[in-house]
Each structure stands twice: as structure tokens, then as C-alpha cells.
Amino acid sequence: MAFEHVPLSETELGPAVWKVVRPEAPAPLQGMVARGLAPLPPRDLVTALYQLWAANVPELAEQAARTVVGLPPKILTGALSDPTLPSGALDFVGRKLPREVAMLEAIVGHPNVHDQTLVGLARLCPEAICDILAENQDRWLRCPAIVESLYQNPNCRMSVAQRMLELAVREGLELRLPNFEEIKQAIFASGEEASEAEDVDDEQFRQMVHRVLEGQEQLVERMAQAAAGEELDPNAVVAEAAEGGDGDGDDGVLAALEQALDGGVHDELDLPLLADEVERAQQPAAREQGADLKGDRVSQISKLSMMKKIRLAILGNAFERAVLIRDSNKAVALSAIKSPRVKENEVVAYCANRSLGHDVIRYIATRREWTKLYAVKINLVLNPKTPMAAAMSLLNHLHAHDVRKVAHSRNIPSALATAAKRRLAQRR
Numbered sequence: 276m277a278f279e280h281v282p283l284s285e286t287e288l289g290p291a292v293w294k295v296v297r298p299e300a301p302a303p304l305q306g307m308v309a310r311g312l313a314p315l316p317p318r319d320l321v322t323a324l325y326q327l328w329a330a331n332v333p334e335l336a337e338q339a340a341r342t343v344v345g346l347p348p349k350i351l352t353g354a355l356s357d358p359t360l361p362s363g364a365l366d367f368v369g370r371k372l373p374r375e376v377a378m379l380e381a382i383v384g385h386p387n388v389h390d391q392t393l394v395g396l397a398r399l400c401p402e403a404i405c406d407i408l409a410e411n412q413d414r415w416l417r418c419p420a421i422v423e424s425l426y427q428n429p430n431c432r433m434s435v436a437q438r439m440l441e442l443a444v445r446e447g448l449e450l451r452l453p454n455f456e457e458i459k460q461a462i463f464a465s466g467e468e469a470s471e472a473e474d475v476d477d478e479q480f481r482q483m484v485h486r487v488l489e490g491q492e493q494l495v496e497r498m499a500q501a502a503a504g505e506e507l508d509p510n511a512v513v514a515e516a517a518e519g520g521d522g523d524g525d526d527g528v529l530a531a532l533e534q535a536l537d538g539g540v541h542d543e544l545d546l547p548l549l550a551d552e553v554e555r556a557q558q559p560a561a562r563e564q565g566a567d568l569k570g571d572r573v574s575q576i577s578k579l580s581m582m583k584k585i586r587l588a589i590l591g592n593a594f595e596r597a598v599l600i601r602d603s604n605k606a607v608a609l610s611a612i613k614s615p616r617v618k619e620n621e622v623v624a625y626c627a628n629r630s631l632g633h634d635v636i637r638y639i640a641t642r643r644e645w646t647k648l649y650a651v652k653i654n655l656v657l658n659p660k661t662p663m664a665a666a667m668s669l670l671n672h673l674h675a676h677d678v679r680k681v682a683h684s685r686n687i688p689s690a691l692a693t694a695a696k697r698r699l700a701q702r703r
Contacts, residue, residue, distance in 0.1 A: 305335055309342060324343050429481075440582075487513070493515075584610075589615075595611075626645075
């Protein structure tokens with residue numbers, strides 16, 4: 276839940292600000308305030324700009340947003356150092372200046388900063404601010420959503436994210452991360468702890484998510500441009516950025532998966548190989564040099580620690596998911612299928628693959644938003660790893676020609692084939 280931006284009361288604004296931004300104030304005066312021309316001290320000027328933006332009067336709100344971005348650092352610093360600056364104004368400045376480390380540092384350390392402001396900034400902020408937020412253990416232990424946002428922010432160093440997760444698990448926090456159960460399993464099973472050596476590996480993980488960082492930049496830009504009351508889904512924005520990219524992200528991998536499926540179930544659909552063929556085709560210079568792209572990228576992923584694989588499965592693109600969903604570790608594979616960035620055509624490919632683990636197929640079969648897709652229904656029924664109860668239920672929703680296909684399949688449990696034959700007989 277994002278910070279709720281509402282206009283401030285006369286008491287909250289103070290008499291000087293209320294005089295120039297009250298609804299009855301002359302339009303030319305409000306226009307001067309929106310352009311930053313009113314003779315107000317820093318705290319009052321920023322508060323007045325916030326009031327005009329939060330009121331969401333189109334021209335005034337847009338101008339106020341542009342003005343706060345262009346304010347001299349001295350004025351912004353003066354406003355942010357005032358302990359009476361309202362929490363809404365703090366959130367406003369943080370939204371509009373998400374890359375300004377000095378301003379963000381003042382905001383996250385301000386006594387009036389709201390928890391939801393920290394949650395929002397944690398999803399967007401640069402590395403230095405991630406470190407500051409992570410160090411404030413008292414605050415994020417009271418508000419675990421800060422940890423959730425930092426974990427999904429690719430700018431947050433892996434060693435920092437891991438330390439927070441370890442403490443969160445020890446303290447019994449329940450984080451609303453899609454793969455939190457897998458994270459807990461990994462921590463308990465391996466006893467893996469962040470160490471000084473992990474700091475050295477942060478650059479390794481950063482290189483693995485460089486495509487995600489490109490999407491993160493678009494997310495930061497979209498959030499900075501958002502109007503008061505406009506809420507954006509970060510994962511949807513990042514996914515949209517991948518679709519609108521230069522072709523080396525998810526879309527090429529997904530196209531290869533769809534083409535390879537060709538409408539049927541594949542015993543050994545080599546997802547990493549398919550993804551690599553796309554990568555190779557899109558990088559002619561590397562191909563001419565004989566670079567072994569698949570060997571390089573898959574090898575890099577395979578050498579990551581379990582906790583890094585689990586996080587990469589959530590943050591990565593279709594290529595990384597295609598590799599990690601086949602990992603021998605159940606927690607890694609389940610993290611890949613639980614990623615909020617998984618697209619429907621990926622799911623169609625995954626449930627058609629008999630080489631994937633039972634747990635992945637079982638998870639797909641429990642997701643109603645996926646099983647409503649007909650291609651998922653037929654692929655799950657024809658996949659012998661689908662739980663019998665789920666396959667039997669989905670069988671009732673297949674067209675006659677597909678039921679016939681099930682009835683004659685030799686790769687599924689005999690009970691399911693028998694049920695399909697009985698259904699055919701009933702239709703005659």
C-alpha cells in the first residue's frame with residue numbers, strides 16, 4: 276500500500292502557506308507558488324508545492340512537480356532539515372527525486388518520514404540508500420515491508436539482502452515475498468550466512484541482473500512522473516520495460532519457447548538451450564568470435580550460491596528463469612515459477628515439459644489464473660507429473676479431440692487414460 280497523498284489542513288500548513296494555496300486563493304497567486312516564485316522560506320515553499328500537487332489540479336499539480344525537481348539543492352536541503360516538514364511533503368520529494376542520494380538520505384533519516392514512504396523508496400532507491408535503510412534494523416523490524424521492497428530492488432546488494440533475511444527469519448517475521456518459504460528453507464537447510472566474502476560477490480550478482488537494472492531505471496522514471504493518487508505495479512512496469520526493450524530480454528526467449536512447443540508436450544524441452552539460441556542469434560559479434568554464450572551464462576548461474584539463485588529466480592528475466600526452473604534444488608526451481616514476472620506463455624511451456632520437477636508442475640496446477648488457459652489445461656493433463664486429482668478435474672474441460680489424444684497417450688497414468696476413454700464413450 277502506497278503512501279496516501281491528501282491535501283493538508285490549514286493547521287498542518289500554517290497561516291503563511293494556507294494564505295497562498297487555499298482553494299479560494301487567486302489563481303495567479305497559486306500559479307506563482309506552483310512556479311516557485313512565492314517569497315516563502317524553504318520549508319513552507321516545499322509544503323506549498325506539495326499541497327498543490329496533492330490537490331491534483333492538473334496544471335498546478337504538474338507545474339508544482341516540475342518546480343520541486345528544479346529547486347536549488349540549498350532550498351531542498353533547508354526544507355528537508357526542518358523537523359516540522361509534513362510526512363506527505365517528504366514522500367513527494369522522494370518520489371520526484373528518486374536518484375538524488377543526498378536528498379533521499381535526508382528523507383529516510385527525517386523524524387516525520389512515514390513507513391510507507393520508506394517502503395516505496397526501498398523499491399526504487401540507489402545502492403547507498405539501500406544500505407542506510409538496511410542498517411535501520413529497528414525500523415524495518417517494525418515494518419517488514421521495507422525488507423520486501425529492498426529484496427526486490429536490484430540495486431540492493433546481495434550481501435545486504437541476505438543479512439536482512441537471516442535476521443528476519445531469526446526474529447520470526449513473515450515476509451510477503453512470493454518465495455519466502457523457499458528462502459526460509461534455504462537458510463535452515465544450508466546454514467548459509469552472509470560474510471565478508473559475500474561482499475566481494477555482490478558485483479557478480481549485479482552483473483547477472485544487469486537487464487533487470489535497465490527495467491529498474493524505467494520503473495524509477497515512471498514512479499517519478501506519477502500523479503498524486505496514481506499507484507503503479509512495480510513488477511508490471513518492469514515487465515513492460517522488458518517487452519519494449521531491444522530484443523535481448525524476455526520476448527526472444529518466449530518466442531523460442533512457443534515455437535519449440537508447437538502445440539504439444541515435449542519430453543526433454545531444453546529451456547536453457549532455447550534461450551541461448553535466441554541470445555546467440557541476437558549477438559552476431561559474439562557469434563563470429565565463437566563465444567560460447569550458453570556455456571558462459573549457464574555456467575555463471577550454476578556457480579551462484581543457493582540464496583543468490585533464489586533471488587535471481589525472482590528478479591531475473593526469462594533466460595534466467597528458464598535455467599533456474601530446472602535447478603536440482605527445489606527451493607530454486609519453485610522460486611523461478613513463483614516469480615511475479617513469469618508470463619503466461621512461459622507457463623504454457625513449463626507445464627508442457629516432462630523434465631521439470633514434480634513441485635513445479637504441482638504449483639502450476641494450483642494457480643487458477645493459469646489453469647483457466649486452455650493450453651495450460653491440455654499440457655497439464657498430458658504431463659505425467661501433474662497430480663492425478665488435478666489432471667482428472669482438468670480433463671472435464673477439454674475438447675473432444677483433445678480428450679481423444681489423452682485417451683491414446685502412453686505417457687500418462689493408465690487411470691487417467693481410462694477416464695478419458697470413458698468420457699469419449701459417454702459423448703457417443
